[in-house]
Amino acid sequence: MESQANYSRSGSQEQLTFQCAPPKMHPDQLVRSAPTPPYKGAPGYKCSVYYYWWRYLKFSTDYRKTCKHDGHGTCARLYKDFGNLYQTSFSEWWQQRWHLFVEPPAATIVDNNTAFDDQADILIIKLDRSRGPEAIKRSLEALHLQIHYPERCNTQPRSAADYPVFARPILMTLHRQLQVYKLKTRFAHVPDAQIADWAGVVVNNKLDGMTERQLVKAGIPTDRLHAKIRRAKNRVVQRDYRMACSLIANAAKGVFPKSDTR
Structure with a gap:
């Protein structure tokens, strides 16, 4: 569990516990056991699974429709807790909703x-x-x-938060999958290999243990290597897109990060 002492409903400072590291909203905010950032230079507020929970949910068509109809729709129950994500920044939303993720002590x-x-x-x-x-x-x-x-005191007890984190989050993966989803949604006719390049997807760039430069130096054609890299990029993008769709669908059910596909 991650302890954090910067939030209080009454305005006083008290020791609160989150299942995962909360977003770092202020430079002087103490966050123990900070996770690996989703990408190099990511701001502190993005270095938290709770940011990506908010971000993925914003891509849910059902949740957007529910917000558009003032809380009436398939996500009405979740709306009562999470509110209208589209009318507020993450900072404002977190300041109002952090209590949904706090571990209440028994x-x-x-x-x-x-x-x-x-x-x-x-x-x-x-x-x-x-x-x-x-x-x-x-x-x-x-x-x-x-x-x-x-x-x-390093054991991980079961979460008792209103909205527990479903699985151990890897922020770099969540970020990449969201990037792939956004790019494929916006550029539906662009080849997956190009989407992979835009999203920064890295795949094995060797053929029989040899890089492209070594193949050229040895006089070996690079066609097979290029085809192998292209297929690998296609597989990663297609998998990431499927998983992102599933993560979004489950976020709209109040569960994150959960993917029902591979």
Whole structure:
């Protein structure tokens, strides 16, 4: 889990936990365990799965129609939580919706100054019984580790957020797949190999272990190498497009990142 202390409904600073790193909205914002950026030089707010959740959902035709009809449509339930994405920037949307992704604790320390006697070291724990026995058990176990074995606090408990992250996100892949989707949608008649070049897709550029330069130097025709690279680019673009379509469809169901295809 990723801890973050910059958000509070009441305006006061409190320790909050997200399943994945939240977007870095300010230069002085502390984000532990920052993920690998989606691309070189990406701004901090894009270095988060929650940004791409917002971005992919904006490409959903069903969600767009629901927003156009003021929340009435196939995505009406999701609209109540996510709102109209098309009338606000990501920064504004996140400031209003971050609580949807916060991990609510089932057990928290509320006081550490109470003692039964001079030698006692007492902590008062607050439990939210409405979360159920399993959630309380997990939180108590996490508190036990946090208090007595802080060096072991690297386990990944099950998410209890309103909208948990479905799978471990790789931001570089999400970014590339979205780029491919946008390009194929806009330039439907452009060859996939060209789309791959525009999207920065990198494939194996060797034939029998030899680069194009080595083939030319050895007097070997490069036609087979060019054909191999073209086929590889086509496969990557076609797969990325299918996965992006599936990611968008599932985002409109409140699940991300989830792809039902390969």
